[in-house]
Amino acid sequence: MAQPHATSGDIVSLIPLAEKLPDSRTVAILKAEQLELVRIVLTKGKSMPEHQVQGEITVLCLEGRIAFHTPRGSCEMGPSDLIHLRRGEPHALTALEDASALLTICLVT
Numbered sequence: 001m002a003q004p005h006a007t008s009g010d011i012v013s014l015i016p017l018a019e020k021l022p023d024s025r026t027v028a029i030l031k032a033e034q035l036e037l038v039r040i041v042l043t044k045g046k047s048m049p050e051h052q053v054q055g056e057i058t059v060l061c062l063e064g065r066i067a068f069h070t071p072r073g074s075c076e077m078g079p080s081d082l083i084h085l086r087r088g089e090p091h092a093l094t095a096l097e098d099a100s101a102l103l104t105i106c107l108v109t
Contacts, residue, residue: 016063042095055106064099
């Protein structure tokens with residue numbers, strides 16, 4: 001059964017998953033007219049292959065460590081680190097340790 005998306009006015013907890021992280025999976029939190037939020041869960045060594053999104057994005061590392069790759073190079077993200085990409089910019093992620101992150105997508109209308 002799919003988890004329902006949050007609706008206007010709902011409070012969503014983004015506390016670290018901690019010991020529950022290895023048994024958790026990526027989940028869509030919210031999809032509205034102009035905004036989509038996704039909690040990405042990657043266990044150590046797992047990757048999200050290179051892709052691009054039509055809208056601008058931000059990725060906020062919530063826990064663990066993530067290598068964030070773009071054509072300009074790679075950077076390492078830890079808890080509370082945030083990155084922004086313009087629309088259409090190719091990127092990929094690799095978990096350097098068990099990690100979760102909040103992905104925000106500005107939907108193009």
